[in-house]
Amino acid sequence: xxxxxxxxxxxxxxxxxxxxxxxxxxxxxxxxxxxxxxxxxxxxxxxxxxxxxxxxxxxxxxxxxxxxxxxxxxxxxxxxxxxxxxxxxxxxxxxxxxxxxxxxxxxxxxxxxxxxxxxxxxxxxxxxxxxxxxxxxxxxxxxxxxxxxxxxxxxxxxxxxxxxxxxxxxxxxx
Numbered sequence: 826x827x828x829x830x831x832x833x834x835x836x837x838x839x840x841x842x843x844x845x846x847x848x849x850x851x852x853x854x855x856x857x858x859x860x861x862x863x864x865x866x867x868x869x870x871x872x873x874x875x876x877x878x879x880x881x882x883x884x885x886x887x888x889x890x891x892x893x894x895x896x897x898x899x900x901x902x903x904x905x906x907x908x909x910x911x912x913x914x915x916x917x918x919x920x921x922x923x924x925x926x927x928x929x930x931x932x933x934x935x936x937x938x939x940x941x942x943x944x945x946x947x948x949x950x951x952x953x954x955x956x957x958x959x960x961x962x963x964x965x966x967x968x969x970x971x972x973x974x975x976x977x978x979x980x981x982x983x984x985x986x987x988x989x990x991x992x993x994x995x996x997x998x999x
Contacts (some may be wrong), residue, residue: 835905835964835968835972836904836905836906836986836987837902837903837904837905838902838903838904838962838963838964838969839900839901839902839903839962839963840897840900840961840962840963841963844963845898845899846898848894848895848897848898849895849898851894852888852891852892852894852895852898855887855890855891855894856884856887856888856890856891857884857887858887859883859884859886859887859890859891860880860881860883860884860887861880861883862883863876863879863880863881863882863883863884863886863887864876864877864879864880864883865879866879866883867879867880867882897961899915900961900962900963901913901914901961901962902914902962903957903962904992904995904996905976905983905986906986906987906988906989906991906992907983907984907986907987907988907989908922908923908983908988908989909921909922909923909989910923910926910938911992911996912957913996918996921938921944921955923976923977923980923983924941925940925941925942925944926938926939926940926941926977927939927940927941928977929970929973929974929977929978931966931970932956933966934958934959934960934966935956935957935958935959935966936956936957936958936959936966936969936970936973937954937955937956937957938954938955938956938957938973938977939953939954940952940953940954940955957969
């Protein structure tokens with residue numbers, strides 16, 4: 826007699842805080858490199874021993890040029906509760922009830938949530954389906970697809986997820 830297989834589903838999808846920190850450090854290192862280059866340029870052109878202006882200008886230019894590095898540090902997060910999916914992005918929280926998800930599909934690295942009726946999600950415009958990029962949520966497409974497909978199709982599996990009240994209390998704390 827074999828033991829029944831117990832499948833656990835993640836309730837939270839996000840990059841780790843370590844990876845987020847790496848993106849921020851990378852941004853600061855790149856901007857700092859441009860600051861040093863600015864200081865070297867000022868020192869070679871003005872023959873000054875204290876190239877503070879070149880350092881400051883280089884830092885500002887580096888921070889503007891490499892601001893795209895921060896895009897990945899603030900990637901969205903997905904939380905799953907018994908009643909809904911929550912997408913948290915830049916301080917905004919969008920809620921999508923499970924009953925609104927008609928079907929879960931996959932297109933490459935994107936997960937497609939086909940809705941039973943168009944809903945407003947992250948914008949004022951109602952959409953018939955929602956695309957989730959698994960890589961930006963700290964998961965593989967296969968794992969996210971299988972978890973969402975199983976959870977969308979079986980309410981009993983969702984009973985193992987945190988309740989909406991538990992998620993709201995976690996959002997307020999963090």
